[in-house]
Amino acid sequence: MIRYLTPALALLMVACAAEDDPATTATDAATPDSATARSDAATMSDVGPDGIALPAIEEAGLREHLSVLASDEFEGRAPATKGGKKTREYLIAEMKRIGLEPANGDSYEQPVGLVExxxxxxxxxxxxxxxxxxxxxxxxxxxxxxxxxxxxxxxxxxxxxxxxxxxxxxxxxxxxxxxxxxxxxxxxxxxxxxxxxxxxxxxxxxxxxxxxxxxxxxxxxxxxxxxxxxxxxxxxxxxxxxxxxxxxxxxxxxxxxxxxxxxxxxxxxxxxxxxxxxxxxxxxxxxxxxxxxxxxxxxxxxxxxxxxxxxxxxxxxxxxNRSESANVAGKLVGTKHPDDYVLYMAHWDHLGKTFAAVGGDTKDTIHNGAVDNATGTAGLLGIAESFANAAVPPERSILFLAVTAEESGLLGSAYFGETPLVPFKNIVGGINMDAVAPSGPAKDLIVVGYGASELEDILKTVAEADGKYLRPDASPEKGYFYRSDHISLAKKGVPMLYLDVGIDKIEGGEEAGRAWDEEYTANRYHKPADEYDESWDMRGLVETFSIMRDVGKTLAYSEDWPTWYDGNEFRALRDEQMADR
The missing domain is CATH 3.50.30.30 (Glucose Oxidase; domain 1)
Known part of the structure; x- marks a missing residue:
């Protein structure tokens, strides 16, 4: 996640991660036993306002992904490094286990050439x-x-x-x-x-x-x-x-x-x-x-x-200096409208290892990126698993895209924007997951770039059914909507939604929510201290990812085509795409 350390930043810079067993590896996490255990856990179903039931997004599954992705073994997930390669291998293994098909022909990877x-x-x-x-x-x-x-x-x-x-x-x-x-x-x-x-x-x-x-x-x-x-x-x-x-x-x-x-x-x-x-x-x-x-x-x-x-x-x-990384993408093919796509995206990369200790820590040189963005990557997999196990498969296709090199300037998503795996006119809309806070359940949801597209109308219905209200980000003049990967798709006309866990906490109200954000910003953002803590309250993550899933569910089981609101700078691009359908 690209952020700048300003006072207003505290509201938006949040995330999460988890580690049940430090010895867990990518290979261990993808074993059949693990898959069986997770399937057994997914016994509850979430029924949204549309009446369609999907298997619940389980906290245990999110924690398992987080414990692997944010572990020292993955060395901070920098692109074009050993840790970056392990991350890509883990994502491919999990997408296969979940049952996603490769989204780039017969490959789950979209190679991204980088030049430094x-x-x-x-x-x-x-x-x-x-x-x-x-x-x-x-x-x-x-x-x-x-x-x-x-x-x-x-x-x-x-x-x-x-x-x-x-x-x-x-x-x-x-x-x-x-x-x-x-x-x-x-x-x-x-x-x-x-x-x-x-x-x-x-x-x-x-x-x-x-x-x-x-x-x-x-x-x-x-x-x-x-x-x-x-x-x-x-x-x-x-x-x-x-x-x-x-x-x-x-x-x-x-x-x-x-x-x-x-x-x-x-x-x-x-x-x-x-x-x-x-x-x-x-x-x-x-x-x-x-x-x-x-x-x-x-x-x-x-x-x-x-x-x-x-x-x-x-x-x-x-x-x-030249190197190569890759976006990782899997898909579920729709039963009625396979050429229409709902998009979920998150960046898998973080800052990797430094050559020297940071912030007074004489030992730790690994920027684990548990909050930024192991949370969003875990959510991507959790949402994919819920859709893949649906009793009634989605009518539209769903694309799950984990992009590289966000921390280097949104490069993986920019490459997808220039070389899409799916025509933009076929993407119904998308949701970006970047550094979602493990700060406990809240009464609200933060919408970054509030007032952008009709996806917010769907979100409002889903959120209200869950007892939540929508809150615009506190400083829209700072342009945070333009600082994460979804902008690479928005610039091409695709309506995109960017959410975060709210700050009006069920326990402690806004004071508790702001305190969590401020502590993270001051002490852990882009530092080795961005590690998983077992005491983190995952309920807010589960709720938020479930709401994100249900916004996509509304699109995946319908023929609706949301667009940007009138006056939005991307509206004309979308109108041209729809005219070309």
């Missing part, structure tokens, strides 16, 4: 030529952080003129085009983070709830489509949702990306961030006021502003 590119700072530089002709070297990590997604050892730009393009957004549905009438071929575009709605609130876009246009990923993609040579996002803590320390830590050092046929040629040569202080100095020397320019950028009639007299020159020296 590390810019060598000592042999790289970014400098600006000022209006007076002087050179201003930007100090790496202090003034700017930059990189390239073009897979080349040597990359350079020279005397690239700077132009301010507001938010760098082209959004026809909002009547917005920051590039209108502008040719940026070979130029360096400078832009604001987030989208105009963050400042205008209810006036335009989605108010303070970030749209995809506010994500830095979109801004670099759009700059490339416009033909720019470089794109620099101006960092400000509040609209970015994280401080400069996160920028310099996340975008310096090795950067992992997909192995692409064009070797990244479609990307711009240089992507990067600059500090607000640097931006203000640039604007001042160009004869502009930064605050006034920012205000002007809040209008759909904004006109791009040349930063007169400024140009950028950069040289980057990269070290390149």
């Amino acid at each position: 590119q590390t810019m060598i700072p000592q042999q790289s530089s970014l400098s600006l030529t000022k209006p007076d002709g002087s050179t201003w070297p930007l100090t790496y990590r202090q003034d700017a952080v930059y990189w390239s997604k073009q897979v080349k050892q040597d990359i350079s730009i020279e005397d690239s003129e700077l132009v301010f393009v507001g938010f760098g957004v082209v959004a026809p549905e909002y009547g917005w085009n920051d590039y209108e009438g502008l040719d940026v071929e070979g130029k360096t575009v400078v832009m604001l983070v987030n989208d105009p709605g963050f400042y205008l609130e209810d006036e335009l876009f989605n108010g303070r709830s970030m749209t995809y246009y506010g994500r830095w990923t979109y801004k670099y993609e759009e700059a490339a489509r416009q033909g720019a040579a470089a794109a620099l996002v101006i960092h400000e803590t509040d609209p970015a949702a994280y401080g400069w320390g996160v920028v310099e830590g996340s975008w310096s050092g090795p950067q992992l990306d997909l192995e692409r046929p064009d070797e990244g040629a479609s990307r711009i040569p240089l992507e990067g961030w600059i500090t607000k202080d640097v931006a203000e100095a640039i604007f001042e020397d160009a004869g502009l006021d930064y605050a006034e320019a920012k205000q002007a950028a809040l209008s759909p009639d904004f006109t791009p502003m040349p930063l007169t007299g400024f140009s950028a020159t950069a040289t980057m020296k990269n070290a390149i």
Whole structure:
């Protein structure tokens, strides 16, 4: 799970894991005896509001998966490592045991080529030529952080003129085009983070709830489509949702990306961030006021502003390393509509092992990722088992997708998004499971990106039947909806749902729920301490996974085609898909 350590983060960063027997291995867990025991345990059935009964999702089965996936034997499940390979083998064995068919022809794996590119700072530089002709070297990590997604050892730009393009957004549905009438071929575009709605609130876009246009990923993609040579996002803590320390830590050092046929040629040569202080100095020397320019950028009639007299020159020296991982996918084939698919997804990877102890721990170097994301992976298998054992098989097919390299930038899901195993127009909708909290049962469910699609209408019905109410995530302006794997499908038009266990706990209320989240965020998130504890209350996990299953069940036994709500940035894509059916 990709998260940034901000105060608002506590509400959303949660998860779980479990370990009944430290000696349990992938092979042990997949033995016939284990399967028989679990089948005997699944004697209860869950009957949803639609009247369809499915075998219950059992706590014991979830704990068994968690104890294996979060064990030291799996070494933190990093892609392209021994632990990553063991994880893939375990998932394949379990999918076979459950009775899922391979989803990629006769294979359960979808190979994902990865390329790691590390810019060598000592042999790289970014400098600006000022209006007076002087050179201003930007100090790496202090003034700017930059990189390239073009897979080349040597990359350079020279005397690239700077132009301010507001938010760098082209959004026809909002009547917005920051590039209108502008040719940026070979130029360096400078832009604001987030989208105009963050400042205008209810006036335009989605108010303070970030749209995809506010994500830095979109801004670099759009700059490339416009033909720019470089794109620099101006960092400000509040609209970015994280401080400069996160920028310099996340975008310096090795950067992992997909192995692409064009070797990244479609990307711009240089992507990067600059500090607000640097931006203000640039604007001042160009004869502009930064605050006034920012205000002007809040209008759909904004006109791009040349930063007169400024140009950028950069040289980057990269070290390149290639490796391979894989998504793991199994399916249940529908009895009536086998070409229609309901999607469940979770990322199986975590951070692996570090070369030295972390956080004062002199012994532990394994980031077990029990919460992030052994929980979601266990839930994926638990839901699959419930559907596979249904007395009445699903009428539509169900695809269970465990993706790799989420922690490296949502790469496994991005690869699936570019090379889908199922046509997008055939995917009815999907649910993503990422770091689901073992914090006990709650009265509510958190919907990240609340107000996105008609899947929420189904969720509301299912949740209310279980005595729960829906709660939007606390800080929609932070854009958490765009920071997990489902966004790779949403960007292709597929309606996606992203849930978490609620914080209004049955025992202890919101105070207890927030305390659990805050403790996890402070002490265990992305640290070796993210390990299973037998004292964790699994009831909330079982309830939440059961609700996720029942949302999918509503789709799997019907002919409904939910879509994005009117005004959503992905609605037009879905409408095109449905017109093509």
